[in-house]
Amino acid sequence: LPGPTSTSWLFGNLRELLLSPVYGQHEFHWQEEYGTVYALRGCFNQSRLMVSDPAALRFIANTQAFTWGFGQRKASQMLFGDGNLFLARGERHKYLRAVMSPWFSQRSVRNMLPIMKDTARKLADSWESEISGPVSPCIDVSRGVHTASLDILGEILLETPINGLRGESDLSRIQRELTDSAAILSPSGLIAEALMPYIPDWLFRVAPKLPFEALRQFRKYWTVTDRMASAVAKQVHNLGEDYKQSFVGRLCKFPSPWSYFFRINNLVTVAAGSMSDEEVSVHVRTMLITGDDTTGNSITWALYELARLPTFQANVRAEIRTAVQKSGPEEIDYEGLPLLTALINEILRMYPGLPLAERIAVEDCVLPLTMPIITNAGETISTLPIQKGQFLYIAMASYNRNKALWGTDADEFRPERWLGSEPPCDPSKTGGALGPYATLASFFTGPMVCPGYRLAIFELQVVLVELLNKFSFALPSGPAEAVRPALAITIVPKTSEGTQRLPLIIRGLDG
Numbered sequence: 001l002p003g004p005t006s007t008s009w010l011f012g013n014l015r016e017l018l019l020s021p022v023y024g025q026h027e028f029h030w031q032e033e034y035g036t037v038y039a040l041r042g043c044f045n046q047s048r049l050m051v052s053d054p055a056a057l058r059f060i061a062n063t064q065a066f067t068w069g070f071g072q073r074k075a076s077q078m079l080f081g082d083g084n085l086f087l088a089r090g091e092r093h094k095y096l097r098a099v100m101s102p103w104f105s106q107r108s109v110r111n112m113l114p115i116m117k118d119t120a121r122k123l124a125d126s127w128e129s130e131i132s133g134p135v136s137p138c139i140d141v142s143r144g145v146h147t148a149s150l151d152i153l154g155e156i157l158l159e160t161p162i163n164g165l166r167g168e169s170d171l172s173r174i175q176r177e178l179t180d181s182a183a184i185l186s187p188s189g190l191i192a193e194a195l196m197p198y199i200p201d202w203l204f205r206v207a208p209k210l211p212f213e214a215l216r217q218f219r220k221y222w223t224v225t226d227r228m229a230s231a232v233a234k235q236v237h238n239l240g241e242d243y244k245q246s247f248v249g250r251l252c253k254f255p256s257p258w259s260y261f262f263r264i265n266n267l268v269t270v271a272a273g274s275m276s277d278e279e280v281s282v283h284v285r286t287m288l289i290t291g292d293d294t295t296g297n298s299i300t301w302a303l304y305e306l307a308r309l310p311t312f313q314a315n316v317r318a319e320i321r322t323a324v325q326k327s328g329p330e331e332i333d334y335e336g337l338p339l340l341t342a343l344i345n346e347i348l349r350m351y352p353g354l355p356l357a358e359r360i361a362v363e364d365c366v367l368p369l370t371m372p373i374i375t376n377a378g379e380t381i382s383t384l385p386i387q388k389g390q391f392l393y394i395a396m397a398s399y400n401r402n403k404a405l406w407g408t409d410a411d412e413f414r415p416e417r418w419l420g421s422e423p424p425c426d427p428s429k430t431g432g433a434l435g436p437y438a439t440l441a442s443f444f445t446g447p448m449v450c451p452g453y454r455l456a457i458f459e460l461q462v463v464l465v466e467l468l469n470k471f472s473f474a475l476p477s478g479p480a481e482a483v484r485p486a487l488a489i490t491i492v493p494k495t496s497e498g499t500q501r502l503p504l505i506i507r508g509l510d511g
């Protein structure tokens, strides 16, 4: 297959792919030059593929022929624990999803409105007091947005106020420290990731419990989340039928997935015991970490783009204010705000919460292709044989910028593309819709599709309505405060000195 020349035996193309100052500065050009499946080199000259072809992505999502890459698997083991959703496969995965999915339904997500609104108002209050002093109204919005996002997620999962915005939360502080350090990508990290397959799984399983200073953050995080999750688990037995509305309640009252797994496979018949406190903590940690940074960064980038496009910002605010006048601030129809929806869709397209995911083929298979590729030998192929052990990247950010699908202006942030009567990416070009929302790859697709996508979109809607109604946002003029999108598992704003921040000038509005 064609692909970029490797610049080093040690790092292959990974420094350009993963460590470039501006995320995608090589990747998006490579897609244009080499197509939607091309070859890359990893560390030690390992063969890797980049895949953004719609039919290939659907195939990867819907077969058992692929599993998570070693790096992602072992990181999820350390962060969340044994038996987490990302490590589950087959029937066990299906069972866990079935237990959790009603909690992620449209109806259940709507019930989260009071917590989302209340937290967004607390964030607005904290910004109001920050900008009311004599000092500059330029503040790092990314920090406050992330704290608010974790306050929301923590409270809806654990039914306990987290109070990170008041600076009173161990969870908030420790999760920030942990995710910030886990997200640092460096040349030595690339080599460590390449060596992962040779480190036994059991070591990752026991690592958080080992008395090493470097693992202190993991231990602290596990201690805090274990304590919080088991406190909630003890109360759910008093909930009666209301346990179905509670995330922890659902986990506690349904039989453990292990017992289900054995029963359906007729291997052993075991009594259907409910999940242990330890299992509940694993699932709580999974949701807290996967849901926080992804959604928090989407809100942060929305504020950045609004600040960059002042006329669009004024139009979205006018749309919100008209809706508030019509129905009152407590009864807003969030689906009836086309400009806000266009903004959110364009954010999810240009700044997907997980731009790249890793997979390894666990058996030989053949990838179907929507867009044929020309091999180095000049042959046009519309299927691609894959060998067991092949490493590949699911290139979601590349898919969202494919000019053949989204138009020649796909690299431009242009919310207006969502306002026409036709969708900007015609599903007939991709062989059917990819993903659960707006033909975007951002939440992936198939059985491992993001379960939190409705929650994330609703949180974006509620928080942005509250903030836009209260403040205007502008970019500061100094070059030190200009930001660029950088990869840190998700896509984060970084300033010229490399810190993760989004400084914006915020001004309070009347009424």
Ligand code: HEM
Binding pocket: 085, 086, 097, 153, 286, 287, 288, 290, 291, 292, 294, 295, 298, 352, 353, 354, 357, 358, 396, 441, 442, 443, 444, 447, 448, 449, 450, 451, 452, 453, 455, 456
């Ligand atoms: C804008 C926000 C979000 C984006 C862009 C996003 C994106 C994704 C993507 C691309 C995947 C697939 C990963 C893979 O298979 O390699 C995924 C999976 C997942 N997401 Fe999200 N996510 C978001 C918000 C959330 C929220 C709010 C939650 C939970 C509260 C959540 C929980 C999960 C979980 C548990 C999985 C694993 C699903 C499984 O393996 O069955 N996500 N997400």
